[in-house]
Amino acid sequence: MTAAIQKPAEKPARPLGILVLGLAIAALSATGRPEPESVAMLTGVGLPDWAASLAIHALPPLLAVAALLIGRAVVRKMSSTVKWIVYALLGMVVGMVTAWHMELFAGAPGLIEAANGPLAEAETIEILLWGLGAIYVMLAIMIGLVALFGSTAVSAMQVEDIDPEMLEVRRAERKLYGLSAIGMVTPGIACMALAVARQSLPEMRMGPLVVAGGFAIAGMIANWLVWRGCDELQRRTVINGFAVSAIAATVGAFIWAMASAAGYVGEVDAAAAFVALTIIQTVMTMIATSTMMGKSFSTARPA
């Protein structure tokens, strides 16, 4: 057998993801309104109002970029699963700090109230539904950009040096990415519509519930089409994710039932069960994807 013909080693692609993420989060931050307590904290040390507000708006992109740089330094030479967990934890910290200091999409509640009447204060389940919806929409935007712009978008979202071959996205794959984006944005909107329904006056709940139901059905159809377009590895990944989720959810439900019988926790309603199952399934599927394919989004380690 002939020896391998070694291609000349290509220079790793320079990652643009940190810059792109910083700009994206700066744009997100621009939709927000700083919490009065946070502004007061800064004005208390002598900053004028405008500077305090500007500093709080600048905090999320600066924190995100710092977290990514720290993450890159920490996860060097670690497995892709560990890397994913470290980045997720850092992202969670940035998200929590941001949520503590400012209200993102400050204009959105006003628009929803104008269309659907007053909204009650969001409680834990509604906050989780909004969060899940936002995560789905954010992932859908990222996948949708790959579907629209292919390798350019993948390159723009990389945060680590990468083999240029990993950046290639074939035309046939872009169609599947497009369907995946639809399969993610639709349940995201459904989650947010369900949150709106729960926060609305009883007589105003039908509208958002129709929206939630419609988008949930559209999501199921899109995901069925994605499943049909998947190859064997992608199907195996989905099945692995669901299999581990089923075990985790069953064990979790049993522990909750015991804790509930002992009076330590309350009963769980359907929305809470949906949120818990969705979170478990999302996390487990991401771990399964990371384990089998390397990191998501074509960032698997070079062969």
Place this chain on the structure above:
Amino acid sequence: MKNRLKVLRAERGWNQSDLAEKLSVSRQTINAIETERYDPSLPLAFAISHLFGLPIEQIFLSETGQPPA
């Protein structure tokens, strides 16, 4: 399972996307096989064998690096 997929495709000057397209699978699948994260199904293994014109045992090797017994 160890395999010689990367060597074989390099000999032909194909990148992972080229090979993925010829086998009608995703590039991630090719990458996962080459990095030994995933063992292909029998139909895919046969498709790879047919594409390279080699018996399966000359492409896929056991953990010891030898062709499966």
